[in-house]
Structures are given as C-alpha cells and as structure tokens.
Amino acid sequence: MEKSWKEAIKKVLAESSTPLHYMEISEKILSCGYYETDGATPAATVNAQLTSSIKRDGEKSPFIRVGKGIFALKNSPAAEVAPITPPQQKKPEVIAEADVESSESIIHSFGMYWQRDLVVWRNDPKMYGKQQALSKPVDFGKQKGIYILYDHHTVVYVGRSIDRPLSKRLFEHTVDRLGSRWNRFSWFGLLDVTQEGSLREVALNTSLGALVATLEALLIEALEPPQNRKRGDDFSAIEYIQDIDPELKEREIQNTLRSIEQKMRGGS
Structure with a gap:
C-alpha cells in the first residue's frame, strides 16, 4: 500500500x-x-x-x-x-475540493433514477449514496434542491426542497396523492459533500452565464432529449450512486437466516 x-x-x-x-x-x-x-x-x-x-x-x-x-x-x-x-462521460466534471468555494456551480451533487424501495420511508428518512462503489456512503436526507419523481422513466412530478429537506419532501409524496404513482426519483442538490461525508452550504458565486448553463444541463440530464448529444457546459457536480439503507440490508440478512432455519427444521 x-x-x-x-x-x-x-x-x-x-x-x-x-x-x-x-x-x-x-x-x-x-x-x-x-x-x-x-x-x-x-x-x-x-x-x-x-x-x-x-x-x-x-x-x-x-x-x-x-x-x-x-x-x-x-x-x-x-x-x-x-x-x-x-x-x-455523461457524468459532469467534479469540482476539486480546494476550489469548491470559488466555483460558480449551483448544483454540487446529484442522483439519477434512485429506487424508492431502497429507502426506509419514515418521517425523517435517510437516503444513502456513494461517489464510487468502494467509497464511504453519504446520507443525503438533509439535501436541498430540486427533485423529480418517475413512474419507471416517465416524469410524473417535479418539486423543490428548500424549507424542508429532500427526504422529508419525498416521504410526504409516499402518503399524498402521488403515493402510488412513482417508484424512482432523481435529485439535484445545492449542498456540497465534505470529505468526511457531511453536507454543507456553499456560498453562491454565480454569473448569469453559469446559471443558464446549469439550468440547461439539469434539463438535459433530467429529460434526456434525443437531439442533445451531451450535457450543457459548466455543470460542475458529481453523480452519486444509490446505496441501500443498512436497515434494509439487516432485514434481508434476518429473512435469509429465518429461511435457512426453517429449511433445516423441515429437513430434520
């Protein structure tokens, strides 16, 4: 090493x-x-x-x-x-940690087509994602920004989470009129991720050009129009892949152990 x-x-x-x-x-x-x-x-x-x-x-x-x-x-x-x-290459250019404060980016992290059933939904749920498969998971439950709900790949709702964090807004959509109409979601976060895995606010330093480029890139990413070959320029963010909630992992382990135990009893 x-x-x-x-x-x-x-x-x-x-x-x-x-x-x-x-x-x-x-x-x-x-x-x-x-x-x-x-x-x-x-x-x-x-x-x-x-x-x-x-x-x-x-x-x-x-x-x-x-x-x-x-x-x-x-x-x-x-x-x-x-x-x-x-x-x-679909992934945008990530900002070097040393330069994050001076970046013109609005969106600092995002997740695409996360699965609803990989989250334990409660009043204050946790939503885990990883920068890479072997990196430390980050809880994005307190993230703020824009989110999209999908029925598979069909957009059914676009919302924002500012006054209430992302996970709480999504939880509300599990029990409101949209409760049975979505099974995936994407999100675009305003809060940056520290090396320790916590979320932090970053001072906005955004020009009109950077704002327009970010909005263009976000729409291209979210809607995937067939005539757009690449993301808009200057969308400085990084995509996080979804990680299953540890509570669900533990449930799977317990269910597997119970199944093995039942088979052993049946065999005896």
Missing part, C-alpha cells in the same frame, strides 16, 4: 498505457488497494491532488493534464497518446 494519495496516483498512471480520467484513477486505487481512505469523496480528492500538483509545482509536477479531467505521468508513453473519451 502506498503512503499517500499522490504516490497511489503515480502508481496507477505508471501502470496505464493510456491517459486516465480521475474517476478511473480513484476507482483503480481503491479496487487495487493502493491506498485506503474513510473519505466520502475519493474522486474529488484525486482530482484535487492532480490539479493542485500541476498548479503548485508547475514543471516539477510529475503529472500532466491531456484533456478535461484526463491525466498522465509526464514524459511517459501514455502522455503521447491522444486522450480517449472517459467512461461514463
């Missing part, structure tokens, strides 16, 4: 024959066990490490940026390779 993020990044890039997107780099670091972290934002941390090294160390930095979010080791064969389109 490497002693730092920087050394782990160097190891991953040294092993690659092509430039890599920072999300790929962080995934390889975690999956190969090159570095361990309890942080909730490994991709953002890798991006910040690369960006700050290039900015701070200049020519002395071992890294080189060869495309948007794509990096290689300087003077390596990979640095001469034309950058390929990174996987999951």
Whole structure:
C-alpha cells in the first residue's frame, strides 16, 4: 500500500498505457488497494491532488493534464497518446475540493433514477449514496434542491426542497396523492459533500452565464432529449450512486437466516 494519495496516483498512471480520467484513477486505487481512505469523496480528492500538483509545482509536477479531467505521468508513453473519451462521460466534471468555494456551480451533487424501495420511508428518512462503489456512503436526507419523481422513466412530478429537506419532501409524496404513482426519483442538490461525508452550504458565486448553463444541463440530464448529444457546459457536480439503507440490508440478512432455519427444521 502506498503512503499517500499522490504516490497511489503515480502508481496507477505508471501502470496505464493510456491517459486516465480521475474517476478511473480513484476507482483503480481503491479496487487495487493502493491506498485506503474513510473519505466520502475519493474522486474529488484525486482530482484535487492532480490539479493542485500541476498548479503548485508547475514543471516539477510529475503529472500532466491531456484533456478535461484526463491525466498522465509526464514524459511517459501514455502522455503521447491522444486522450480517449472517459467512461461514463455523461457524468459532469467534479469540482476539486480546494476550489469548491470559488466555483460558480449551483448544483454540487446529484442522483439519477434512485429506487424508492431502497429507502426506509419514515418521517425523517435517510437516503444513502456513494461517489464510487468502494467509497464511504453519504446520507443525503438533509439535501436541498430540486427533485423529480418517475413512474419507471416517465416524469410524473417535479418539486423543490428548500424549507424542508429532500427526504422529508419525498416521504410526504409516499402518503399524498402521488403515493402510488412513482417508484424512482432523481435529485439535484445545492449542498456540497465534505470529505468526511457531511453536507454543507456553499456560498453562491454565480454569473448569469453559469446559471443558464446549469439550468440547461439539469434539463438535459433530467429529460434526456434525443437531439442533445451531451450535457450543457459548466455543470460542475458529481453523480452519486444509490446505496441501500443498512436497515434494509439487516432485514434481508434476518429473512435469509429465518429461511435457512426453517429449511433445516423441515429437513430434520
């Protein structure tokens, strides 16, 4: 195991024959066990490490940026390779943690087509998501922003959660007139995620151009119009994949144990 993020990044890039997107780099670091972290934002941390090294160390930095979010080791064969389109290019560019305060972004995190039945619905439910499969889960229950309810992939309702947090607004839709009309939801959050996995407010520093670009990108992401080939520019956010509520995991384990016990009794 490497002693730092920087050394782990160097190891991953040294092993690659092509430039890599920072999300790929962080995934390889975690999956190969090159570095361990309890942080909730490994991709953002890798991006910040690369960006700050290039900015701070200049020519002395071992890294080189060869495309948007794509990096290689300087003077390596990979640095001469034309950058390929990174996987999951649909995902927007994440903000480096060091630069989050000065960003013009309004939306800082989002989740797409999360499943209603992976949440334990109560008056103050928890909604868990991960930046990557091996990263620390984050509870987005207190998130604020915009949400969309779907019947499978058909939009049935668009709402906002400002005065009441996201999870509470969604809980209300499980018992109101929409209760039987949706099974998935997407959300676009105004609160940023810290490395520790908590949510925080970020001072808005948004120009008219950035606001329009964000609204365009949000609509493209939510509605997926067939003639739009890519997301609008300058939508700085990161997608979180849904994680099942631990309470539901525990229920599944208990149900499995009961089923095994019943089979053993029946066999005896």
